Amino acid sequence: MPDRPDKLSATPAVLTVELDFSHSVEGRPPPPPLTREQAESLGWAMAEDLGRFVGRLDEFGLICLGGLYDMTELLRPGLPMVDVLLDLYLRSLPDTRFQPQLITIGTHGDAFPVPSIAPACQPGAGPLFVIPMLFVGPKARVAELGSTLEKTLLDKGKASMKTADRIAAQFKVQPVNLGYATVNDLCALLRVQLEHNDFGGLWDLLEAALFPRERTHRVVLPEGNVFILRGSSCFTHFPGFSRWAAGRGRDGDLVEAWARWHQRQRQYTAGLLAHGIEVRVTAGDHEPAALTEEDADRAWSLAAMHSLPADALTLREEVIPGGDTGDARGITITEHFLPNLGPVAYTVLIHGPLGEALAQFNDYPLRPEGVREVPGHWRKWARERALPVTEVRAEGLSYRRQPPALVPAGESGANRH
Numbered sequence: 001m002p003d004r005p006d007k008l009s010a011t012p013a014v015l016t017v018e019l020d021f022s023h024s025v026e027g028r029p030p031p032p033p034l035t036r037e038q039a040e041s042l043g044w045a046m047a048e049d050l051g052r053f054v055g056r057l058d059e060f061g062l063i064c065l066g067g068l069y070d071m072t073e074l075l076r077p078g079l080p081m082v083d084v085l086l087d088l089y090l091r092s093l094p095d096t097r098f099q100p101q102l103i104t105i106g107t108h109g110d111a112f113p114v115p116s117i118a119p120a121c122q123p124g125a126g127p128l129f130v131i132p133m134l135f136v137g138p139k140a141r142v143a144e145l146g147s148t149l150e151k152t153l154l155d156k157g158k159a160s161m162k163t164a165d166r167i168a169a170q171f172k173v174q175p176v177n178l179g180y181a182t183v184n185d186l187c188a189l190l191r192v193q194l195e196h197n198d199f200g201g202l203w204d205l206l207e208a209a210l211f212p213r214e215r216t217h218r219v220v221l222p223e224g225n226v227f228i229l230r231g232s233s234c235f236t237h238f239p240g241f242s243r244w245a246a247g248r249g250r251d252g253d254l255v256e257a258w259a260r261w262h263q264r265q266r267q268y269t270a271g272l273l274a275h276g277i278e279v280r281v282t283a284g285d286h287e288p289a290a291l292t293e294e295d296a297d298r299a300w301s302l303a304a305m306h307s308l309p310a311d312a313l314t315l316r317e318e319v320i321p322g323g324d325t326g327d328a329r330g331i332t333i334t335e336h337f338l339p340n341l342g343p344v345a346y347t348v349l350i351h352g353p354l355g356e357a358l359a360q361f362n363d364y365p366l367r368p369e370g371v372r373e374v375p376g377h378w379r380k381w382a383r384e385r386a387l388p389v390t391e392v393r394a395e396g397l398s399y400r401r402q403p404p405a406l407v408p409a410g411e412s413g414a415n416r417h
Helices: 036-054 080-092 138-158 163-171 183-196 200-211 240-246 255-272 289-293 296-305 370-386
Strands: 008-018 061-065 103-105 126-140 177-182 217-221 228-229 231-235 278-282 314-320 330-338 343-350 357-365 390-395 398-400
Touching: 008 080, 008 138, 008 163, 008 183, 036 061, 036 103, 036 126, 036 138, 036 163, 036 177, 061 080, 061 255, 061 330, 080 103, 103 390, 126 138, 138 177, 138 183, 163 177, 177 183, 183 200, 200 217, 200 228, 200 255, 217 289, 217 296, 228 289, 228 296, 231 255, 231 296, 240 296, 240 357, 255 330, 255 343, 278 296, 289 296, 314 370, 330 370, 343 370, 357 398, 370 390
Parallel strands: 061 103, 231 278, 330 390
Antiparallel strands: 008 126, 008 177, 061 126, 217 228, 228 231, 314 357, 330 343, 343 357
């Protein structure tokens, strides 16, 4: 990595490219990145637009990416794409002297020259995409330019017909809207969207990660979900049904409340992961209240002590500890299925010669991949022992209240909702 000259600074901007909503709903991938020649052609058109908004840009360098990026690819902890673009610009200089120039990055053959910032082109991304760019120049002048961009782009930064035509022709899309914006504009837009949809806590976590400070940030939702973030890592508590229900006593509809808790857990986890934030589950024997009543730094340390591996897909809760299962005669897997959520847990019963329970576990998927991992693991376990497997879907939760636990479908005294 080259040393950054002390008198140079940089400020990012983007061209927002909004596609029709059907593009995302239908799960289509974004178009691939442009070739080097196409990226250069588009780069000059965007430079002309920007000069029209803010005046002459001859004293600034500009580096542009020739691809469509989902907002989550840009808005990541510490904004690493900005650092990569600045590093690329500095590497292009013949020596330590600053030289204004336009640099555009496109593919050579099928390869994007900088894999770490290649557009992901994930199916279903969007419908709002961005084309990132970075201005480089003397610190004082970049500070002035940044202020001008903040005051100008969102209100007056409509892309020209020339730029629109090149985007349509080169990406083979028909944008609904094209406009220039700053990263602060994007953050403001994201904040409004999240808060409008009752995800204010998620924005608080994202803001703390995007612009990190030397402190721990904690969000506790009304449903009881806990998220503790520091830097680009976040711990979240997953208590399992037994511990969660025990904390509620007999108050209210357990199934409705559990569904709401689970929905929020999945939504927040997915949102954090999409922005490149590591999410780790803590699920020790400590009470959840300890994570909310202790100061945030102490809660972080406590969560770290009891966390699962970062790549954990499932959480296991022992209802009847598995001792000697050598006399097992079969297993029953009950899938607990909730509307709009799908499988939320699996109860696994290992039974002996007389039908007695030798062991019982509740396995919870922590990520979408866990929905396949749990039944797949137990099918393999049974196959290796030549045991029959019975699989049942409980439409809702099959559970008992005292002591609270998820139980196999059909168990005497079980509630079904």
